Amino acid sequence: MADHSITGKTVLIAGGGKNLGGLLATDLAERGAKAIVVHYNSPESAAETERTVAAIKAVGAKGLALQADLTSAAAMEKLFADAKTAMGSIDVAVNTVGKVLKKPMVEISEAEFDTMNAVNSKTAFFFLKEAGKHVSDNGKVCTLVTSLLGAFTPFYSSYAGTKAPVEHYTRAAAKEFGECGISVTAIGPGPMDTPFFYPAESSDAQAYHKSAAALSGFTKTGLTDIADIVPWLRFLVTDGWWMTGQTILVNGGYTTM
Numbered sequence: 001m002a003d004h005s006i007t008g009k010t011v012l013i014a015g016g017g018k019n020l021g022g023l024l025a026t027d028l029a030e031r032g033a034k035a036i037v038v039h040y041n042s043p044e045s046a047a048e049t050e051r052t053v054a055a056i057k058a059v060g061a062k063g064l065a066l067q068a069d070l071t072s073a074a075a076m077e078k079l080f081a082d083a084k085t086a087m088g089s090i091d092v093a094v095n096t097v098g099k100v101l102k103k104p105m106v107e108i109s110e111a112e113f114d115t116m117n118a119v120n121s122k123t124a125f126f127f128l129k130e131a132g133k134h135v136s137d138n139g140k141v142c143t144l145v146t147s148l149l150g151a152f153t154p155f156y157s158s159y160a161g162t163k164a165p166v167e168h169y170t171r172a173a174a175k176e177f178g179e180c181g182i183s184v185t186a187i188g189p190g191p192m193d194t195p196f197f198y199p200a201e202s203s204d205a206q207a208y209h210k211s212a213a214a215l216s217g218f219t220k221t222g223l224t225d226i227a228d229i230v231p232w233l234r235f236l237v238t239d240g241w242w243m244t245g246q247t248i249l250v251n252g253g254y255t256t257m
Helices: 019-030 043-058 073-087 110-134 157-163 165-180 203-212 226-236
Strands: 010-014 035-040 062-067 090-095 135-144 183-189 246-250
Touching (some): 010 019, 010 073, 019 035, 019 043, 019 226, 035 043, 035 073, 043 062, 062 073, 090 110, 110 157, 110 165, 135 165, 135 226, 157 165, 226 246
Parallel strands (some): 010 090, 035 062, 135 183
16 A cells, blocks of 8 residues: 655645745645755745745755746756755655736737746646656645636636646646556635735725635635645645546635536
């Protein structure tokens, strides 16, 4: 019987320097992961990423920060290769990378669409490809998507639309990697209380999102709290391994599938 606990495992988290990825990194370290490789995108995130790595090391795990723009296949190949060289193996791979654009479809430029597609869809595809090549047998892979995949709403065409392919990438990868005992899932939070949310939304839209979930009245802001997503991610990459090829929405009743 394969060991599906996090104890002694090596984890790679794309976008793991701060916010949800950072909290997941420290959570898994505290629960017994042997090593956490934390990817971050821009030099501006370096200081916060180093604080995350310090928190990982403070609980006795190995920690490593790697910087890269993952919108090229070559950069993704290097990330996985460097992580594996440094730590010896990759047992769990989680991709939290994403970019939001809220804009009427008729106003979205080709350059904006190409950027959204590169960050949300292309990055996810090549993350799964490299995970399939490098993650150990009986490993776990999870990608962050969005609860807007279950919504009927304007202005998020390029965001939800470029996250939508990840559902099929997840199904295909689950079928292809299953013979190695690797589970592959995707998780779609509702609007999260992070610095990424507020610049994209007007005050009226913020108020709507803060009241739209069935359980909004029981959270600090009404939005999805990253602390409520981490247990789901942890479950999917440990005891929840039997769920594979699935996208689940975790949003307090903001949308349903």
